[in-house]
Amino acid sequence: MANRVDHLGLRSAMADRLLPMLVGAMSFLAVLAIAGTIAAASLARQWQGDTGAALTVQVPASASAVGNTSRVQAVLGVLAATPGVTDARALSTPELDALLKPWLGADAAALALPVPAVITATWSGAGSLDGLRAALDEAAPGTLAETGARWASRVAALTSSLTASAAAILVIVALVAAAVVAVATRAGLAQRRDSIAIIHGLGALDADIADRFAVRATLLAAVGAVIGAGLAVPVVLWLGTLAAPFAGVLPQTASPGLPVALWVSLPAVPFAAAAIGWVTTQFTVRGWLRGLA
Numbered sequence: 001m002a003n004r005v006d007h008l009g010l011r012s013a014m015a016d017r018l019l020p021m022l023v024g025a026m027s028f029l030a031v032l033a034i035a036g037t038i039a040a041a042s043l044a045r046q047w048q049g050d051t052g053a054a055l056t057v058q059v060p061a062s063a064s065a066v067g068n069t070s071r072v073q074a075v076l077g078v079l080a081a082t083p084g085v086t087d088a089r090a091l092s093t094p095e096l097d098a099l100l101k102p103w104l105g106a107d108a109a110a111l112a113l114p115v116p117a118v119i120t121a122t123w124s125g126a127g128s129l130d131g132l133r134a135a136l137d138e139a140a141p142g143t144l145a146e147t148g149a150r151w152a153s154r155v156a157a158l159t160s161s162l163t164a165s166a167a168a169i170l171v172i173v174a175l176v177a178a179a180v181v182a183v184a185t186r187a188g189l190a191q192r193r194d195s196i197a198i199i200h201g202l203g204a205l206d207a208d209i210a211d212r213f214a215v216r217a218t219l220l221a222a223v224g225a226v227i228g229a230g231l232a233v234p235v236v237l238w239l240g241t242l243a244a245p246f247a248g249v250l251p252q253t254a255s256p257g258l259p260v261a262l263w264v265s266l267p268a269v270p271f272a273a274a275a276i277g278w279v280t281t282q283f284t285v286r287g288w289l290r291g292l293a
Helices: 016-053 067-080 093-104 130-139 147-191 195-200 207-240 260-265 269-289
Strands: 056-061 086-092 117-123 144-147
Touching: 016 147, 016 207, 016 260, 016 269, 056 067, 056 086, 067 086, 067 117, 086 093, 117 144, 130 207, 147 207, 195 207, 195 269, 207 269, 260 269
Parallel strands: none
Antiparallel strands: 056 117, 056 144, 086 117
């Protein structure tokens, strides 16, 4: 094992504390960015499926009628006969009160306002709602029908923005990590300048010297990335518990766990950090050695 002796003194030139710590911080941020992207995409798929298929019909009370029952029944009949419309049902008074509570208080009926009847259904039809709207207006003039397509498109736009932001964060993290490795490598080169200059003058190849530095930097970067990614896992689990209500899951009933896509992505973080350490160190050392000539 004599050929593995640290003749260049890299263990002291490139300490095993600062570089892993900085790379670990970068890896921690990278895991959070990846987790945010996966979570946003998952929630967007769920919201788009739920919102895009939702059909809401409002049936205003007729001024000439004492009640609204006949109009609601007429609308329900049209919905039942329309292809692509399923699960149509009128919301009950308690359900309407709960829906309007944030705006009108606990009992909307006490305000003596003409609250329209609300019918919910699932829309799986193709094309626009123009034909359905015309049929509903004929059965009960003034009836309004809307789907969640507009909100679904907004959710899709939000997801695209979040994905682009996460990609930008990952690029910035990679660039900062490369800069940290380059600075640490140049500091090690400066500390061992005389020894490296002598070895280089005696005929040592640039590739051999660069490889020695690259192995050291790669090891430190990989160790730091493993630590940073490991520390990020409990934080991601905690954030996932906080975000559980957005996915329709109660925090107390949600079992801790990470998406499969994130488990697959986690091992890539240390490999990416090691690759950044190797490539950056190779370029840095070879460029520095060319300056000795």
